[in-house]
Amino acid sequence: MSLAAISSSSTTYWYLTRSTGAVALILLTLVVVLGVIDVSRLSSDFWPRFITDSLHRRVSLLAVVFLGVHIVTAVLDTYAPIGLWDALIPFHSSYRSLWLGFGAIAFDMLLAVMVTSILRARIGRRAWRAVHWLAYGCWPIAVLHGLGTGTDVKQVWMLAIDAVCVISVVGVVMLRMSSLSTLSRAVRFSAIALPLAFAVGLIVWLPGGPLAAGWAARAGTPASLIANHATQAVTR
Ligand code: HEM
Numbered sequence: 001m002s003l004a005a006i007s008s009s010s011t012t013y014w015y016l017t018r019s020t021g022a023v024a025l026i027l028l029t030l031v032v033v034l035g036v037i038d039v040s041r042l043s044s045d046f047w048p049r050f051i052t053d054s055l056h057r058r059v060s061l062l063a064v065v066f067l068g069v070h071i072v073t074a075v076l077d078t079y080a081p082i083g084l085w086d087a088l089i090p091f092h093s094s095y096r097s098l099w100l101g102f103g104a105i106a107f108d109m110l111l112a113v114m115v116t117s118i119l120r121a122r123i124g125r126r127a128w129r130a131v132h133w134l135a136y137g138c139w140p141i142a143v144l145h146g147l148g149t150g151t152d153v154k155q156v157w158m159l160a161i162d163a164v165c166v167i168s169v170v171g172v173v174m175l176r177m178s179s180l181s182t183l184s185r186a187v188r189f190s191a192i193a194l195p196l197a198f199a200v201g202l203i204v205w206l207p208g209g210p211l212a213a214g215w216a217a218r219a220g221t222p223a224s225l226i227a228n229h230a231t232q233a234v235t236r
Contacts, residue, residue: 010077010078010079013073013074013076013077013078014073014077014079014151016069016070016073017070017073017074017077018150018151018152020066020067020069020070020073021070021146021150022146022152022158022161023066024063024066024067024070024142025142025143025146025161025162025165026161026165027059027060027062027063027066028063028138028139028142029139029164029165029168029169030059030063031056031059031060031063031135032135032136032139032169032172033168033169033172034052034055034056034059035056035135035136036136036169036172036173036176037052037172038052038053038056063110064110064114067107067110071084071087071107074087075087079225080095080221080225081093081094081095081222082095082100086100086104087103087104087107088104088107088108089104090102090104090105090108091104092104094222095220095221095222095225096148096149096219096220096221097220098148098219098220099144099145099147099148099149099219099220100145100149102141102142102144102145102148103142103145103146103149105138105141106138106139106141106142106145109134109135109137109138109141110135110138112131112134113131113132113134113135113138116128116131116132117132139169140198143162143165143166143202146162147162147202147206147209147210148209148210148219149219150210153210153211153215154210154211162202166198166199166202167199169195170195170196170198170199173191173192173195174192174195174196177191177192
């Protein structure tokens with residue numbers, strides 16, 4: 001197969017969307033973990049804060065690069081009707097609208113964080129910090145997007161990636177909360193209960209959701225695509 005044929009192949013885009021999605025999720029998880037470590041002042045002489053800071057920034061940039069490729073290849077892949085607007089406007093797509101919509105929300109939140117980081121000197125530290133908290137909110141939404149949209153959700157390696165990402169974030173948030181004596185018990189309890197409830201919710205939902213038969217139709221894959229799949233033995 002010529003290079004041109006390979007690069008225009010829908011299957012190549014499909015593989016690229018899936019692999020960059022998985023890498024983007026891992027990097028986003030790392031960004032959140034490093035961010036929590038940073039604000040927790042969990043750094044020491046052995047691991048000074050500037051290293052966490054610089055890693056946090058570099059990994060964020062890398063996550064955005066992978067996310068860019070993830071979105072462009074999803075749009076170029078002709079199998080599913082996904083346009084550029086679907087990446088920006090939540091629930092606009094006719095393909096798995098809810099689950100792709102979560103991806104668009106996560107992406108919009110990240111864009112807001114990026115823009116305010118660039119304008120940090122102009123908008124002031126308080127406003128920048130307020131928007132920066134969005135990055136934490138976009139993480140569980142991105143996890144739901146990956147589970148609801150991804151082809152690889154049933155693969156052991158993808159489940160392992162999802163599990164490691166969820167355990168890392170829940171673990172580091174719990175560590176952060178246990179090190180904060182200044183917060184009230186109610187705030188500490190809810191900050192620990194929320195991520196734990198998210199993890200338990202996933203464990204309860206997955207077997208009857210994306211891991212169960214017929215998820216493609218229930219997730220909102222257009223009936224014509226499912227029919228094509230059945231009659232033409234499409235290899236996806
Ligand atoms: C923070 C934002 C996002 C993250 C972290 C993310 C991550 C992921 C992950 C982990 C998967 C599952 C991959 C697999 O199962 O192999 C996935 C699937 C997918 N994502 Fe995203 N995504 C994001 C935003 C978006 C946006 C804005 C779009 C819109 C174009 C998009 C389009 C897709 C598509 C079409 C799939 C399904 C690919 C397949 O056929 O398996 N994602 N994403």
